Amino acid sequence: MEVFEVPPDEFEDGPEFNRYLSRNYSALSGDDLYIISGVTELTQAEFEEQLEERGWKTDREYGVIKKIGSQYSQDHRAEAYLHFDQDEQLFFFYTDQRKTEEINDAVVPLLRTIRGVHYLYISPRILKEVTEQIAEQNESAKVTEFIAKRTEGTEIPALERPDEERTINYYGDDGLRTLREVEQKYGVLPHILEIDIPGELNFRIDKEGVFKLKSGSLSLMFEYLDECITQCLDIKEAYDSTRVEDIEIAEDNVVSQSTPARIELNLEFDDLGPLKTSLQDNDYALIDTNAERGSVYFSSKIYDQENNLFFNIRADKNAIRVFPKEERDIGTFFRFFEIIQSTVDEHAEPESINYPLASS
Amino acid sequence: MSSAETELEVLEYYLSEVDNGNYRNIKEEKFENLTDNEDAVEAAEERYENRRDEAQHKKKVRTTLMAAFLRNGLIERVTNWEFKKLFPLRTLDIDSADVLIGNQTDGSIILIIILPLRQRPNTGIEDAVEMLEGVRDNNSTLSDDIGLDFRNDRIQTAIAIGPARANDTATAIEQYEQSNTNPEEFYVWRIAGTQGEKIDVFTDFPGNSGSDRQHDGNLGQVLDEGREVMDSPHVLPDFFYDTHHSLLLEHTVTKMASNRNESEIPNTHFSRQELQDYFQETLHGSDSNHKATQLADRVLRLWEHIDLVTEMKSSNDQIEDGSTSYRFKSRKQNTKSIYDDIAEDYDQRSVEFLLEIEAMEKAIDQFREDKGIQADLAAFST
Numbered sequence: 186m187e188v189f190e191v192p193p194d195e196f197e198d199g200p201e202f203n204r205y206l207s208r209n210y211s212a213l214s215g216d217d218l219y220i221i222s223g224v225t226e227l228t229q230a231e232f233e234e235q236l237e238e239r240g241w242k243t244d245r246e247y248g249v250i251k252k253i254g255s256q257y258s259q260d261h262r263a264e265a266y267l268h269f270d271q272d273e274q275l276f277f278f279y280t281d282q283r284k285t286e287e288i289n290d291a292v293v294p295l296l297r298t299i300r301g302v303h304y305l306y307i308s309p310r311i312l313k314e315v316t317e318q319i320a321e322q323n324e325s326a327k328v329t330e331f332i333a334k335r336t337e338g339t340e341i342p343a344l345e346r347p348d349e350e351r352t353i354n355y356y357g358d359d360g361l362r363t364l365r366e367v368e369q370k371y372g373v374l375p376h377i378l379e380i381d382i383p384g385e386l387n388f389r390i391d392k393e394g395v396f397k398l399k400s401g402s403l404s405l406m407f408e409y410l411d412e413c414i415t416q417c418l419d420i421k422e423a424y425d426s427t428r429v430e431d432i433e434i435a436e437d438n439v440v441s442q443s444t445p446a447r448i449e450l451n452l453e454f455d456d457l458g459p460l461k462t463s464l465q466d467n468d469y470a471l472i473d474t475n476a477e478r479g480s481v482y483f484s485s486k487i488y489d490q491e492n493n494l495f496f497n498i499r500a501d502k503n504a505i506r507v508f509p510k511e512e513r514d515i516g517t518f519f520r521f522f523e524i525i526q527s528t529v530d531e532h533a534e535p536e537s538i539n540y541p542l543a544s545s
Numbered sequence: 546m547s548s549a550e551t552e553l554e555v556l557e558y559y560l561s562e563v564d565n566g567n568y569r570n571i572k573e574e575k576f577e578n579l580t581d582n583e584d585a586v587e588a589a590e591e592r593y594e595n596r597r598d599e600a601q602h603k604k605k606v607r608t609t610l611m612a613a614f615l616r617n618g619l620i621e622r623v624t625n626w627e628f629k630k631l632f633p634l635r636t637l638d639i640d641s642a643d644v645l646i647g648n649q650t651d652g653s654i655i656l657i658i659i660l661p662l663r664q665r666p667n668t669g670i671e672d673a674v675e676m677l678e679g680v681r682d683n684n685s686t687l688s689d690d691i692g693l694d695f696r697n698d699r700i701q702t703a704i705a706i707g708p709a710r711a712n713d714t715a716t717a718i719e720q721y722e723q724s725n726t727n728p729e730e731f732y733v734w735r736i737a738g739t740q741g742e743k744i745d746v747f748t749d750f751p752g753n754s755g756s757d758r759q760h761d762g763n764l765g766q767v768l769d770e771g772r773e774v775m776d777s778p779h780v781l782p783d784f785f786y787d788t789h790h791s792l793l794l795e796h797t798v799t800k801m802a803s804n805r806n807e808s809e810i811p812n813t814h815f816s817r818q819e820l821q822d823y824f825q826e827t828l829h830g831s832d833s834n835h836k837a838t839q840l841a842d843r844v845l846r847l848w849e850h851i852d853l854v855t856e857m858k859s860s861n862d863q864i865e866d867g868s869t870s871y872r873f874k875s876r877k878q879n880t881k882s883i884y885d886d887i888a889e890d891y892d893q894r895s896v897e898f899l900l901e902i903e904a905m906e907k908a909i910d911q912f913r914e915d916k917g918i919q920a921d922l923a924a925f926s927t
Contacts, residue, residue: 432616493803
């Protein structure tokens with residue numbers, strides 16, 4: 186199955202492409218439209234080079250939009266329209282191919298394997314807030330499906346057995362009300378949501394930046410997702426503020442100085458156990474770990490097996506500082522941030538330190 | 546000399562001079578007794594944990610000091626005081642202070658001595674006084690070394706402590722001052738407690754508190770207010786020369802295994818040269834090559850003895866960089882799994898090693914008694 190066909194046209198930017206699809210998508214395809222989104226520290230040229238190295242070729246250009254494809258197995262070809270937003274360093278793949286085939290097997294792995302790339306992470310707390318905002322603005326809006334989870338170490342209160350990790354999968358038109366109820370009773374937050382505004386928009390969203398437009402206006406969906414994108418860009422901004430500089434102490438004696446980013450949170454000594462377990466379960470090795478009671482002090486060097494990369498952390502009760510070592514990678518920072526939100530404090534927020542440069 | 550060095554000297558002496566027949570039986574019997582003795586095991590565990598804690602404490606304080614005083618550091622930016630050297634006296638054959646900072650403008654230096662967690666402040670002061678004599682005697686060598694001509698009457702000493710030890714340290718300084726007609730200038734710096742990474746000067750001495758307990762100029766003002774350095778740039782070396790071997794192992798396994806990530810050579814393999822290169826790069830500074838070699842010798846000797854690494858036959862050496870190759874004794878394949886596997890029972894192996902050393906010392910005592918040998922281990926090690 187090939188991706189839907191767009192007539193030859195020149196699109197100046199992503200919003201123009203979105204407006205075009207909002208008007209014409211139902212005539213172009215009978216299937217749902219998936220948008221797989223990510224954030225990157227690579228330039229567009231570097232990003233496209235990485236795609237090429239993985240077998241993706243540009244079939245046709247439509248202004249800023251490119252139709253790309255990859256024969257990822259003997260019988261299967263994946264295709265998508267790519268928009269790379271150079272201002273925000275975000276990218277979006279648009280396709281109506283199958284989620285369980287082309288998308289999961291060929292598109293999603295790109296976000297996991299290309300160094301300097303990460304999916305557009307939407308925290309469960311933001312997902313919930315966006316849902317409430319849509320409900321407030323549209324009297325007829327309803328949540329028709331959700332998957333909500335309670336993760337180990339979370340600080341969300343729960344009336345029933347707060348120590349249990351749990352997943353609730355719900356279908357029903359009273360999803361919003363149910364979501365509020367299960368959050369209060371079982372301390373869960375949404376990871377996947379389907380929202381229906383009858384006659385206007387029906388879409389599904391998950392915390393890993395995959396959106397499914399079932400019907401309605403793509404532009405309107407992006408309006409609602411603006412807060413999600415802003416939050417993701419805040420994380421990227423904090424990452425961008427980190428740096429590693431060489432400092433000369435004396436002749437032929439140079440050391441590497443690392444400027445951290447902060448993750449603001451509420452950290453207690455008892456959070457450290459679940460945090461360590463969660464990191465270890467997610468392919469991180471904790472090295473030279475030092476934890477002190479009192480006002481809480483925690484330091485460790487961390488090895489990220491997925492990206493073969495080291496970084497250091499130092500934490501007190503108010504923040505975890507993430508110090509890059511030698512090499513940096515945006516995916517490593519996002520992955521770590523996501524674990525902090527799910528394990529320690531779902532309200533954790535990234536913050537840039539913006540310390541002056543050594544040369545300034 | 547670190548404790549591990551002392552123990553390795555015992556090991557070497559025992560293996561080369563004592564390890565035969567009757568003495569081996571004495572050692573084995575003693576070792577068995579010790580491993581069956583809960584108190585002995587607990588004591589060894591405690592010793593092991595304390596040494597590890599000490600190394601981590603020193604690392605925390607040193608990296609905090611470096612963060613504050615290295616160029617672009619939070620205190621360096623607003624004072625004329627700059628980090629000059631780690632272990633500044635190490636090449637002068639004197640017990641070394643931890644850090645030396647200097648003020649180029651007026652030719653002053655401050656020796657910073659981190660009080661070990663299990664050392665009394667008056668012992669720390671006695672050591673410091675000896676170091677100060679050494680500094681004055683070697684002024685020109687040290688001046689060249691740090692690139693700063695300092696005056697012998699402009700040397701101050703800061704005893705760096707966790708906040709909880711401030712009073713005791715201040716009392717010890719006052720006792721020292723009272724018993725000397727021309728005492729050295731000592732200050733108390735509270736660094737890196739459980740509050741995080743903060744530096745300030747403690748002035749509330751029991752007998753004579755106030756302005757003469759703080760430094761002159763900008764530095765005095767900054768340290769009087771105190772500075773939190775957690776959010777500023779850091780230099781975060783994986784370890785220092787005196788870091789505990791268990792921490793060295795954690796850094797080394799992951800670093801060596803991650804080197805192999807995109808290679809055909811198994812992740813468990815590494816060469817002596819790779820190990821030395823990593824140590825040299827981490828230790829940095831003028832004598833880092835020599836220190837890296839010593840450190841590599843020391844850990845390889847230990848890790849081979851406790852059966853953690855093994856030398857590769859040259860026919861199986863895939864690295865082929867001209868040095869000996871080793872492999873970590875793990876069947877795991879990826880870096881994290883190898884690390885988890887190797888680190889899993891390292892504490893236990895290390896505690897057993899301490900007990901084994903005790904047993905060797907017993908056999909050595911018997912050997913000396915039988916042979917009438919008076920020389921101590923230091924003579925052997927030189």
